[in-house]
Amino acid sequence: MVSVQGFAQNFEEKVDSLMNLMTLQEKIGQTVMYGGSYDQTGPIVGADNGKFIREGNMGAMLNAMSVKGTRDLQKVALEETRLGIPLLFGYDVIHGHRTIFPINLGLAASWDLKMVEESSRIAAEEASAEGIHWTFAPMVDISREPRWGRISEGAGEDVYLGSQIAKAYVKGFQGNDLSQPNTILACAKHYVAYGAAQAGRDYHTTNMSEGELRNVYLPPFKATVDAGVETFMSAFNELNGVPTSGNKFTLRDILRKEWKFEGFVVSDYTSINEMILHGFAKDSIDATRIGMNAGVDMDMMGEVYRKHLKTLVEEGRVSEQYINEACKRILLAKYKLGLFDDPYSYIDEQRENTTKYKPEFLAKAREIAAASSVLLQNKNHALPLFNELKSIAFIGPLVKDESEIIGNWAAKGDREGKAVSVFEGVSEYLKPNQILYAKGCEILKDDESGFNEAVSVSKKADEIVLVMGEGHHMSGEAASRSNLKIPGIQPKLIKKIREANPNKKIILVLMNGRPINLSDEVNLVDAILEVWFPGTMGGAATADLLFGKVNPSGKLTVTFPRNVGQVPIYYNMKNTGRPIPENNSNEDYKSNYIDVPNSPLFVFGHGLSYTNFEYSALKLSTNQLTFSDSITASVDITNTGNMDGHEIAQLYLHDKVGSVTRPIKELKGFQKIFLKKGESKTLTFTISVEDLKFYNNEMKYAVEPGEFEIAITPSSNFKFKHGFQLK
Ligand code: NOJ
Numbered sequence: 041m042v043s044v045q046g047f048a049q050n051f052e053e054k055v056d057s058l059m060n061l062m063t064l065q066e067k068i069g070q071t072v073m074y075g076g077s078y079d080q081t082g083p084i085v086g087a088d089n090g091k092f093i094r095e096g097n098m099g100a101m102l103n104a105m106s107v108k109g110t111r112d113l114q115k116v117a118l119e120e121t122r123l124g125i126p127l128l129f130g131y132d133v134i135h136g137h138r139t140i141f142p143i144n145l146g147l148a149a150s151w152d153l154k155m156v157e158e159s160s161r162i163a164a165e166e167a168s169a170e171g172i173h174w175t176f177a178p179m180v181d182i183s184r185e186p187r188w189g190r191i192s193e194g195a196g197e198d199v200y201l202g203s204q205i206a207k208a209y210v211k212g213f214q215g216n217d218l219s220q221p222n223t224i225l226a227c228a229k230h231y232v233a234y235g236a237a238q239a240g241r242d243y244h245t246t247n248m249s250e251g252e253l254r255n256v257y258l259p260p261f262k263a264t265v266d267a268g269v270e271t272f273m274s275a276f277n278e279l280n281g282v283p284t285s286g287n288k289f290t291l292r293d294i295l296r297k298e299w300k301f302e303g304f305v306v307s308d309y310t311s312i313n314e315m316i317l318h319g320f321a322k323d324s325i326d327a328t329r330i331g332m333n334a335g336v337d338m339d340m341m342g343e344v345y346r347k348h349l350k351t352l353v354e355e356g357r358v359s360e361q362y363i364n365e366a367c368k369r370i371l372l373a374k375y376k377l378g379l380f381d382d383p384y385s386y387i388d389e390q391r392e393n394t395t396k397y398k399p400e401f402l403a404k405a406r407e408i409a410a411a412s413s414v415l416l417q418n419k420n421h422a423l424p425l426f427n428e429l430k431s432i433a434f435i436g437p438l439v440k441d442e443s444e445i446i447g448n449w450a451a452k453g454d455r456e457g458k459a460v461s462v463f464e465g466v467s468e469y470l471k472p473n474q475i476l477y478a479k480g481c482e483i484l485k486d487d488e489s490g491f492n493e494a495v496s497v498s499k500k501a502d503e504i505v506l507v508m509g510e511g512h513h514m515s516g517e518a519a520s521r522s523n524l525k526i527p528g529i530q531p532k533l534i535k536k537i538r539e540a541n542p543n544k545k546i547i548l549v550l551m552n553g554r555p556i557n558l559s560d561e562v563n564l565v566d567a568i569l570e571v572w573f574p575g576t577m578g579g580a581a582t583a584d585l586l587f588g589k590v591n592p593s594g595k596l597t598v599t600f601p602r603n604v605g606q607v608p609i610y611y612n613m614k615n616t617g618r619p620i621p622e623n624n625s626n627e628d629y630k631s632n633y634i635d636v637p638n639s640p641l642f643v644f645g646h647g648l649s650y651t652n653f654e655y656s657a658l659k660l661s662t663n664q665l666t667f668s669d670s671i672t673a674s675v676d677i678t679n680t681g682n683m684d685g686h687e688i689a690q691l692y693l694h695d696k697v698g699s700v701t702r703p704i705k706e707l708k709g710f711q712k713i714f715l716k717k718g719e720s721k722t723l724t725f726t727i728s729v730e731d732l733k734f735y736n737n738e739m740k741y742a743v744e745p746g747e748f749e750i751a752i753t754p755s756s757n758f759k760f761k762h763g764f765q766l767k
């Protein structure tokens with residue numbers, strides 16, 4: 041938890057004395073969240089907010105927005121209730137509030153923890169200036185499922201990187217002192233394993249061994265606890281037959297007992313009620329009992345705690361102790377935010393008017409969007425572009441777009457009039473007569489009437505930039521896809537343009553919220569720049585990259601498959617007893633496909649630069665590690681190309697033999713460095729025994745002696761050459 045040393049006692053005493061005055065129903069009231077009307081992501085249950093507040097039947101609200109809106113509601117809570125307990129206002133501030141940063145999967149591709157923290161700090165500044173105390177972020181679900189729309193909201197497939205990023209978000213949102221009105225509570229969600237939804241369908245069943253849960257899906261959540269996160273959100277999915285919003289094992293045994301989490305847990309939107317449809321609770325009373333007994337402190341939008349908890353306590357089916365604990369945790373959060381000292385501290389018109397879209401926020405957003413983009417392919421140095429060209433054709437439904445570019449779930453980021461489109465961005469680099477434009481088609485519609493114009497424009501230009509991809513609604517919640525291709529008739533247009541221009545440079549700028557199957561496009565275009573949904577300054581950042589003002593440095597944090605049939609595919613798989621031979625020769629009875637290679641199209645950790653980096657001289661301080669020791673590994677990296685640039689060096693380990701089988705490689709460290717052209721640096725990493733631990737079959741987090749392999753490389757595509765022994 042954020043440091044409250046010296047005050048903890050004081051807060052606790054205050055909460056205890058307040059709770060002495062509260063009736064059971066008032067305590068239950070604190071565990072109830074209703075919604076305002078700003079953004080809804082589920083059914084509206086019960087709507088009489090004023091009445092519920094007056095009766096002391098509401099502790100928190102989501103989607104209540106703005107200084108005026110929150111002031112009106114807070115006033116009712118303070119002046120018209122018996123005890124005047126302030127409300128808590130929560131909102132989904134996911135990748136920016138007004139100033140929108142790249143979607144989270146994009147931001148992760150920067151591998152830049154400082155940028156993650158800076159972006160969530162700015163988001164907290166802007167959100168808190170509009171009355172918000174609490175964000176439902178970060179989403180720290182590991183996902184290896186590109187079909188799942190919500191893969192866009194997370195940091196990708198890797199446990200280690202995901203855990204580091206999770207911590208950085210928490211630090212950014214919560215700052216160092218929660219009582220300052222520019223900090224907000226963070227919420228680690230969706231606890232847990234939501235990212236492993238079967239077949240990538242949202243809200244679907246998850247089933248996995250406890251070992252997999254502990255080794256892969258839990259660590260980023262644990263990292264947020266270590267970083268002091270104040271709240272958790274239980275998820276929609278069931279896990280091994282038990283819905284996670286009624287899962288005593290994950291909520292009480294792991295989160296409370298093992299991890300000693302002291303903040304409060306909110307359900308996801310009506311996820312307590314949904315236990316009825318899961319077939320786990322027989323009715324809403326039963327769901328209430330299960331939810332509270334399992335350890336969900338607050339009911340988001342379900343209305344069941346308000347309606348049933350009191351009776352359940354009176355009948356002895358829910359212990360009053362649980363209500364006291366939940367209420368106390370929620371009140372403590374309000375104390376920490378300073379709401380008991382000044383309930384209007386987040387309600388300041390002047391701050392609201394002057395905080396959004398500050399020039400320095402926009403400048404940061406531009407820098408971060410550029411760092412988040414990944415240069416997937418760059419045949420014959422097709423990029424960067426040179427602005428001395430006579431003309432460049434910009435073609436595609438996303439060239440002039442100012443709405444999709446800010447991505448899904450963009451809080452209060454304006455979809456009109458604020459975002460810089462790619463067209464506007466490149467206009468900084470080119471004169472109007474150098475820019476040719478055709479939309480060509482829509483993202484999803486199958487109307488080809490714009491093709492002719494697009495083809496003829498493409499023929500007139502020296503080079504061609506296609507700006508295409510998904511619409512923002514095609515990823516995020518309830519937006520799973522079974523097909524990972526660039527949607528609609530866009531692929532057909534790409535083909536037509538290539539046919540009409542067999543020898544011209546074609547660049548594809550891609551916006552999307554998930555890994556896309558680019559198997560055809562890699563052969564049709566020269567360069568592919570993955571910009572995700574890059575946010576408010578996305579077009580400017582894209583132009584900076586296209587024209588080489590900024591050298592691309594992002595690297596994938598999720599694997600891009602060759603086709604959907606390879607899914608799930610991720611870099612840290614197990615070997616199997618029949619792996620394909622190292623030389624990839626086609627042998628029978630091996631673990632492979634008969635119609636596609638095992639390898640993905642783009643591996644985890646992949647990302648090109650306009651310069652080249654050479655890795656050499658990997659050295660280990662010893663090749664014998666003892667249990668009390670650590671090893672330092674160093675490598676020399678030289679920028680051998682013609683441009684300054686950032687490189688993300690990745691350290692992978694392989695535990696060769698274990699009491700349970702171990703992944704073929706695991707990321708255990710990384711460093712992002714800047715090297716001027718011609719410059720060399722030696723990077724040093726320290727590996728301790730702690731880095732070698734995993735949950736074994738007895739669910740012990742332990743390290744086993746034996747042989748390990750190690751590499752420091754530019755991506756996860758490599759073969760180990762070095763190793764050490766742990767004795
Ligand atoms: C449902 C989503 O799953 C969750 O991520 C979000 O925070 C809530 N709705 C509130 O909007």
